[in-house]
Amino acid sequence: MLFVCSVFLVLCVSVSQGNTADDNGHCSDERHCDLEEELEVNDEEDGEHSDRGRASEPRTVKNEFVRIAGGEFVMGTDKPVLPQDGEGPARRVRVSDFSIHRYEVSNAEFAAFVSDTGYVTEAETFGNSFVLEMLLSESVKSEITQAVMNAPWWLPVEGASWRHPEGGDSDVTADRLDHPVVHVSWNDAVRFCEWIGGRLLTEAEWEYAARGGLEDRLFPWGNSALPRGEHWMNIWQGDFPEMNTAEDGYIGTAPVDSFPPNSYGLLNMAGNVWEWVGDWWSIRHSDQFQSDPVGPPSGKDKVCS
Ligand SMILES: [Ca+2]
Ligand SMILES: [Ca+2]
Numbered sequence: 001m002l003f004v005c006s007v008f009l010v011l012c013v014s015v016s017q018g019n020t021a022d023d024n025g026h027c028s029d030e031r032h033c034d035l036e037e038e039l040e041v042n043d044e045e046d047g048e049h050s051d052r053g054r055a056s057e058p059r060t061v062k063n064e065f066v067r068i069a070g071g072e073f074v075m076g077t078d079k080p081v082l083p084q085d086g087e088g089p090a091r092r093v094r095v096s097d098f099s100i101h102r103y104e105v106s107n108a109e110f111a112a113f114v115s116d117t118g119y120v121t122e123a124e125t126f127g128n129s130f131v132l133e134m135l136l137s138e139s140v141k142s143e144i145t146q147a148v149m150n151a152p153w154w155l156p157v158e159g160a161s162w163r164h165p166e167g168g169d170s171d172v173t174a175d176r177l178d179h180p181v182v183h184v185s186w187n188d189a190v191r192f193c194e195w196i197g198g199r200l201l202t203e204a205e206w207e208y209a210a211r212g213g214l215e216d217r218l219f220p221w222g223n224s225a226l227p228r229g230e231h232w233m234n235i236w237q238g239d240f241p242e243m244n245t246a247e248d249g250y251i252g253t254a255p256v257d258s259f260p261p262n263s264y265g266l267l268n269m270a271g272n273v274w275e276w277v278g279d280w281w282s283i284r285h286s287d288q289f290q291s292d293p294v295g296p297p298s299g300k301d302k303v304c305s
Pocket of ligand 1: 234235236237246247248249250251252
């Protein structure tokens, strides 16, 4: 399912594999070290011995590129759940070989990028970003006076950014280094990809990778929402947006290596967070065969998958 959205993260295709974050569980950059020190200070403030911080090192996940052999597939569908999302019509598409990150981009990886480049995200520049109401503290909620028409569950939160995912009273502490980075705009995502020597995937490449070689299936593993009775993706359970029962184990984001991979070895292609691709968004697609489509030449919004 496709969404047009203003936040979340990136997956990249490699052009040449440049420098990547050192995710061996140790300090690999200034920001990462800041986070480790923050954890130990907080432990002491809590009156607990800082050995606890040393005994459980911040967990990180080493990302890597997976080579995907190109081929043809049926992109989109003739039976869209929401026609306004622009997922139709089904059309035959060919993509060339490409590489893709195995995991969504983690906070540790994004911290390494920021530490190396001094990059300031657009959410940090604007001074706010949108957060799901359910994830906010009562204190943050009490200061919000606006909402989005047609999507009132997204609230504009002062100070929300990748460093403070639920606003000023939240932080990307050591226990979230292995979670996907959020509040990343399309422009931020493009800069991150340039830093690692890659680019955003096209929508066609992303969908081809997400399908994992399967045709005409609802999910990257098949048609069952609960294969073997288990949750294989992090989504919302319960009545949206009032009640999230978190039967999959997570109310918010999950670590980027949670849940089984698809047959290409890629994780969380469904669920967890939406991912930017390079294309301009459009609801009008040709039903003719296309080779390496890149989307419309211009537009107003970019696509999240
Ligand atoms: Ca969930
Ligand atoms: Ca995802």
